[in-house]
Amino acid sequence: MKNQWTSFLFGVVKVSIQGRGTERFLNDCIREKIVVWNVRRNQKDGMHFFIRLQDVHALRRVVRKNECKCRFEKRLGFPFFLRRSWRNSGFVLGLLAFLFVIFALSNMIWGIKVEGASPETEHLIKKELSRIGVKTGKFQFFVENPDEIQKSLTDNIEQITWVGVELTGTTYHLKVVEKNQPEEEKLVSPRHIVAKKKATIKKMFVEQGQPLTTLHENVQKGQILVSGLIGKEDEQKKVAAKAEIFGETWHLSTITLPLKTTFHVLTGEDKHKHYLQLGSVKIPIWGFKDPEFTSYIVEDDARHVNFLNFTLPIAYVKETYRENEKVTREYTEKQAKEAALDRGRKNIEDKLGEGEKVIGEKVLHESIENGKVKLTVHYQVIENIVKTTPIVQGD
Numbered sequence: 238m239k240n241q242w243t244s245f246l247f248g249v250v251k252v253s254i255q256g257r258g259t260e261r262f263l264n265d266c267i268r269e270k271i272v273v274w275n276v277r278r279n280q281k282d283g284m285h286f287f288i289r290l291q292d293v294h295a296l297r298r299v300v301r302k303n304e305c306k307c308r309f310e311k312r313l314g315f316p317f318f319l320r321r322s323w324r325n326s327g328f329v330l331g332l333l334a335f336l337f338v339i340f341a342l343s344n345m346i347w348g349i350k351v352e353g354a355s356p357e358t359e360h361l362i363k364k365e366l367s368r369i370g371v372k373t374g375k376f377q378f379f380v381e382n383p384d385e386i387q388k389s390l391t392d393n394i395e396q397i398t399w400v401g402v403e404l405t406g407t408t409y410h411l412k413v414v415e416k417n418q419p420e421e422e423k424l425v426s427p428r429h430i431v432a433k434k435k436a437t438i439k440k441m442f443v444e445q446g447q448p449l450t451t452l453h454e455n456v457q458k459g460q461i462l463v464s465g466l467i468g469k470e471d472e473q474k475k476v477a478a479k480a481e482i483f484g485e486t487w488h489l490s491t492i493t494l495p496l497k498t499t500f501h502v503l504t505g506e507d508k509h510k511h512y513l514q515l516g517s518v519k520i521p522i523w524g525f526k527d528p529e530f531t532s533y534i535v536e537d538d539a540r541h542v543n544f545l546n547f548t549l550p551i552a553y554v555k556e557t558y559r560e561n562e563k564v565t566r567e568y569t570e571k572q573a574k575e576a577a578l579d580r581g582r583k584n585i586e587d588k589l590g591e592g593e594k595v596i597g598e599k600v601l602h603e604s605i606e607n608g609k610v611k612l613t614v615h616y617q618v619i620e621n622i623v624k625t626t627p628i629v630q631g632d
Contacts, residue, residue, distance in 0.1 A: 436484030
């Protein structure tokens with residue numbers, strides 16, 4: 238018989254018959270549309286087989302028409318299990334309550350571990366976590382996902398550069414990278430300060446060492462700017478040269494920008510759907526209608542259910558449909574040139590440090606090919622040109 242598990246779900250009865258006309262008895266069962274399976278003869282003049290619980294009343298009608306004796310030997314399936322469980326309801330309720338408590342405790346937050354942070358920063362992190370609802374004893378379903386927690390910590394705590402958030406079982410693990418504060422150099426060996434690239438000196442402050450150049454002087458890459466040798470030639474002393482020197486340098490960039498660009502942008506409209514996921518099957522529980530958006534992107538947020546240290550194949554899934562639309566941006570030649578210059582300038586500024594800046598630009602070559610503006614630009618930049626080199630014997 239196919240799909241016996243469905244029969245066991247609704248109840249199965251093992252029947253034993255004995256007497257004359259057992260074959261005729263089975264034929265009458267088939268005429269009454271009683272499903273019979275696992276028919277076996279026993280040692281005596283009889284046989285046994287299985288029927289569905291719902292066919293018991295029809296079987297009794299067949300018994301009245303035949304001379305066979307019928308006896309129910311076994312009762313199997315979910316209905317009989319419930320009946321037996323009801324007789325031991327205290328034990329069953331206790332078991333269910335125990336499983337519910339274990340399930341609830343397995344899906345709560347029981348630990349928050351922070352690695353790589355100083356005590357002061359760790360205190361700020363735990364304070365921010367508490368503000369957004371990530372605290373011990375709270376259900377995991379009611380807190381933000383790790384990506385949102387990471388974004389909130391990075392945006393609101395200035396002392397950290399990066400934080401990784403991972404949920405393992407019932408514990409949140411946070412790995413923190415703090416911002417490094419510049420410290421005074423200690424036990425620095427004697428050294429010169431040299432130019433790391435060709436430049437014109439624009440700003441110079443020597444704290445220690447002998448300056449060998451002046452403002453507005455052109456210097457070459459590798460040229461010594463501040464010597465670590467001080468004093469007279471016959472009584473020279475080696476020191477660690479220290480200085481702040483900024484020079485005007487030149488960067489050559491080639492920027493290409495299309496006159497016409499098509500891209501997708503979010504409109505701000507969204508729609509949510511909620512599912513109960515069992516394995517690979519999603520059962521909708523809220524938000525049944527499909528979004529009426531012409532174009533959209535889908536974001537999934539799945540919260541899996543835990544039991545002890547195991548992740549069950551059960552999850553609550555929230556799907557967010559965000560509407561987007563196609564936008565075509567067209568530049569005139571003048572607008573494209575200005576946008577290309579801004580892009581080139583920003584690309585250079587992203588690589589500059591504190592106190593460094595772009596002070597000028599000059600277009601060396603401009604062309605339009607295949608619907609694109611191509612610029613070759615010479616940027617003037619004020620940047621730190623200091624590089625240190627140790628003093629070797631013979632300097």
